[in-house]
Amino acid sequence: MARSILFVHAHPDDESIGTGATMAHYAAQGAHVTLVTCTLGEEGEIHVPELAQLEAAQGDQLGGYRLSELRTALTALGEIDHRMLGGAGRYRDSGMMGTPANEHPRSFWGADLEEASAHLVEIMDEVRPQVVVTYDANGFYGHPDHIQAHRVAMRASELAAERGFGPSKIYWTAMPLSVLKAGVEALADSTDNPFAAVTDVADFPFGTPDEEVAACIDGSDHHDAKVAALKAHATQIPETSWLYSIAGNFGQEFMGVEHYTLAHGVRGRGDGPYGWETDLFSGLPDGSPAAR
Numbered sequence: 359m360a361r362s363i364l365f366v367h368a369h370p371d372d373e374s375i376g377t378g379a380t381m382a383h384y385a386a387q388g389a390h391v392t393l394v395t396c397t398l399g400e401e402g403e404i405h406v407p408e409l410a411q412l413e414a415a416q417g418d419q420l421g422g423y424r425l426s427e428l429r430t431a432l433t434a435l436g437e438i439d440h441r442m443l444g445g446a447g448r449y450r451d452s453g454m455m456g457t458p459a460n461e462h463p464r465s466f467w468g469a470d471l472e473e474a475s476a477h478l479v480e481i482m483d484e485v486r487p488q489v490v491v492t493y494d495a496n497g498f499y500g501h502p503d504h505i506q507a508h509r510v511a512m513r514a515s516e517l518a519a520e521r522g523f524g525p526s527k528i529y530w531t532a533m534p535l536s537v538l539k540a541g542v543e544a545l546a547d548s549t550d551n552p553f554a555a556v557t558d559v560a561d562f563p564f565g566t567p568d569e570e571v572a573a574c575i576d577g578s579d580h581h582d583a584k585v586a587a588l589k590a591h592a593t594q595i596p597e598t599s600w601l602y603s604i605a606g607n608f609g610q611e612f613m614g615v616e617h618y619t620l621a622h623g624v625r626g627r628g629d630g631p632y633g634w635e636t637d638l639f640s641g642l643p644d645g646s647p648a649a650r
């Protein structure tokens with residue numbers, strides 16, 4: 359049975375930052391990897407000075423440009439089936455929580471959940487993912503579009519299950535506290551330490567106790583592909599970004615390894631002190647819906 363995995367992300371760049379190594383890992387294995395991006399990221403900052411006038415408050419062209427960045431990023435990750443939720447431009451980047459962009463008539467945060475979920479069910483009916491990956495209920499760090507992406511992915515999975523093609527497993531992106539702590543400690547002596555003010559990893563809006571993590575995907579063979587994908591998102595991720603500090607100073611063990619909690623499904627065999635799965639498809643029942 360062809361392996362099919364679906365990633366649901368809020369903005370162009372989230373796919374590379376949060377799951378780039380996992381996507382490259384499964385694309386390289388020949389799985390059908392589908393990415394659904396919910397908005398074009400129209401409200402983002404612009405870290406490329408010559409493009410500054412594309413911003414929402416001026417030319418309002420950033421969304422189209424970020425779509426081109428996303429397409430370049432995906433070429434670095436392998437063969438990815440990319441879809442925009444409801445078609446490009448249907449749902450607009452809502453901006454950070456509490457900002458005026460939340461009220462935009464097309465903001466994703468204000469979307470009708472049933473309508474947005476129906477768009478995702480259509481894609482799920484076509485690609486029949488055994489595994490779905492999205493964010494936890496807080497959207498990993500509380501951004502409204504990330505929270506809404508979680509809600510749409512979970513609701514669509516419910517609707518798909520009612521129609522007989524729901525995913526066998528649903529994962530949420532996670533950062534184990536031990537990894538977070540090691541990363542902060544490892545950066546402590548670097549000159550451009552972005553976490554210098556952090557005294558306790560509990561200060562971060564994310565972080566999962568190691569015993570609550572279910573899977574650790576070692577995509578370190580795809581570390582360079584992930585970095586290339588991050589570089590494609592130049593308007594969002596400046597050369598000075600802490601992401602490159604991690605990639606440069608600590609390489610694969612941070613950037614190439616991605617972790618998940620299991621929100622739905624039966625956990626497969628795992629390794630290490632907490633039995634972390636090393637494959638998101640592990641333990642799948644044979645009866646998972648086959649790809650069409």
Ligand SMILES: CC(=O)N[C@H]1[C@@H](O[C@@H]2[C@H](O)[C@H](O)[C@@H](O)[C@H](O)[C@H]2O)O[C@H](CO)[C@@H](O)[C@@H]1O
Pocket residue numbers: 369370371372375399400401402403451452453454501594
């Ligand atoms: C990774 C991610 O979800 N980025 C979002 C986020 O970007 C933040 C935003 O621009 C904020 O103003 C900055 O201070 C912060 O550093 C950024 O990470 O929100 C944007 C607006 O909704 C979104 O376009 C971007 O993809």
Ligand SMILES: [Zn+2]
Pocket residue numbers: 368369372501504
């Ligand atoms: Zn995002």
